[in-house]
Amino acid sequence: MRRWLGRSSLFLGALSLSVVSVVVQAAGFDHVARLADKGFVISAQARLLDSGEVLGALNPSQPLSPASVTKLYTAAATLDRWGPQHRFTTRFVSTGTLDGNGVLHGDLVLEGGGDPALTSEELWRLIQKLRELGVSSVDGQLVISQWRFGPVTCETSDRCKTQTEGTNAYASLLSSAAVNYGSWCATVMPGVVGQPARITSCDTVAPTLRIENDVTTVAASGSADLYAKRVTDSQGDTLKISGRIPAGTYPRPIYKASSDPADQTGQTLLSLLRQAGVPVSGGYAVSRQAPPSVAKDLAAVxxxxxxxxxLRTLNYSNNFMADTLALDLTSGTQQNLPDAGRELERFATSLPGHGAAILRSGSGLTPENRVSAQSVNALLNAMYGNASLFPTFVAGMQVPANGPMHFIRRGSQTFQDHVMLKTGTLNEPVTVRAVAGYFRTDSGRWGSFAVLVNGTASTPYLSWRETLPMVADDLTAMIERH
Structure with missing residues (x-):
């Protein structure tokens, strides 16, 4: 009996030391630590950047999924590679000849430059430069060249589903020749009460894809209730829109990811060329080949x-833009997201104090991404120390008091005004609520923080309404103590 009691005493003593260790480690993150009682796994750390003093930590070296906090790595890596003023170029090239009547004899090739924010407006400017050159028609095909990357193999269930059905815009597919963020846009406007609504394309005068309109105009006192999805069959994409819209109300834009971004670019650009009075006799085609080396530049934008x-990528957590930028970091042809991830990993592990990282995408949509709170702080510290890049880097983060994402407007006024942050959210296969960024103490000192919360198959749903106040309370105490 005495021997059993001795072992029990040793066990209880070890347990007491373990509990004390956890309490000490969680110092500064007392509120966030409560999520561990519900089964969530947490990695958190906050520190002052001038002295390196750790203000709070909870399993800081535990690698967890950062979700969209990954975009901070993409932002930092691209700034390190190119600097804030870098621009991506989209070109028209051709091996054909232009005759005296303005006819281009040969194919007109759009060479996608991997611009993550290429829109119809840029295509209009490109067409105008073509017209200034004297081109009035094309006796050949319009060729969309996505030789750098595209179609990019889907790495997540959301993007794989997008190949056959588009129910959102956040999981857009990727191509170096994509336009309008890889998504179709339609505008729904009320008509006469009792009659169908009017639906037009956001980007071209005539819709470039089929639209099935099952939206009814109801009385002005009614409520708007719209449902839309993009489906794909052997004839291409169709946007199906149903529901109701009240008379006299403002137009509602609808965004749904296309099934093939380069094909979307072909349809859009062909329509814009026709509207500009530059007909193309051979229609359009999509190519994965680079233009011939003898092709001549005709126009560039x-x-x-x-x-x-x-600023757009981080403020609006745009997955399409983040992953396109990460792919732009790669070299060679027909690159995929794992290639982009390896570039991000090389950048991350080169940072002082960072350590190993698993990054399978630049957006964080891939649930396999793994970094620790300590590693994220190493990234934030490195960018803070780079005087030429830090202003651009921090500008992309949101200040809770006036950020575009309303759900972050929680916590104390101190938290609202003194913190600059990026959030990350995943709901499948497990819950992820992650947040990282900078703060200014009451005395004006700079600090950085990262809080990564991951669920398991058995943990309950966790909302930002529950999570963010805990982070805010802990950071508020740190900010006001210093």
């Missing part, structure tokens, strides 16, 4: 500078 791209 530069996209927005990288600093603007990152």
């Amino acid at each position: 530069e996209g927005k500078p990288l600093q603007e791209l990152l």
Whole structure:
């Protein structure tokens, strides 16, 4: 009996030390630590950047899924590679000849430059440059060249589903020659009460894809209730829109991912060329081959500078833009997301104090991504120390008090005004709620933080309404103590 009691005492002593260790480690993240009682796995760390002092930590070296916090790695890697003023170029090239009547004899090739924010507006500017050159028609095909990457193999269930059905815009497919973020856009406008609504394309005068309109105009006192999805068959994409829209209300835009971004570009550009009075006799085709080396530049348009791209990518957590930027980091032809992930991993592991990382995408849609809170802080510290890149990097983060994402407007006024952050959310295969960024203490000192919360198959659903106040309470205490 005495021997059993001795072992029990040793066990209880070890348990006491373990509990004390957890309590000490969780110091500074007392509220967040409560999620561990519900079965969630947590990695958290906050530190001052001038001294390196750790203000709070909870399993800081535990690798977990960061979800869209991954986009901070993409932003940092692209800034490190190109700088804030880099622009991606989209070109018209051809091996054909232009005669005295303005006829281009040969194919007109759009060479996709991997611009993640190429839109119909840029295509209009490109067409205008073609017209300035004197081109009035094309006796050949319009060829969409996605030789750099595309179609990119889907790595997540959401994107794989998008190949046959589009129910959202966040899982758009990827191509170096994509336009309008790889999504179709239609505008629903009310008509006469009792009659169908009016539906037009956002990007071209005449819709470039089939639209099935089952939207009814109801009385002005009614409510709007729209449902839309994109389906694909042997004839291509169809946008099916149903529901109701009240008379006299504002138009509602609908965005749904296309089944083939390069094909979408072909349809859109062919329509725009016709509207501009530059008919193409041979229709369009999509190619994975680079234009011949003897092809001559006809026109080019530069996209927005990288600093603007990152503002949109981070502020709106745009998956299409993030993954396109990550793919732009690769070299060679027909690259896929694992190739982009390896570039991000090389960048991450080169940072002082970072350590190993698993990054399978630049967006964080891939649930296999793994970094720790300590590693994320190493990234944030490295960017803070880069005087030429830090202003652009931090500008992409949201300040809760006035950020575009309303769900982050929680917590104390101190948290609202003193924190700059990026969030990450996944609901499948397990819940992920992640947040990282910078804060300013009451005395004006800079700090960084990362909180990664991962669920398991047995943990309950976790909302931001529950999570963010806990993070806010812990950070508020740190900010006000210093």
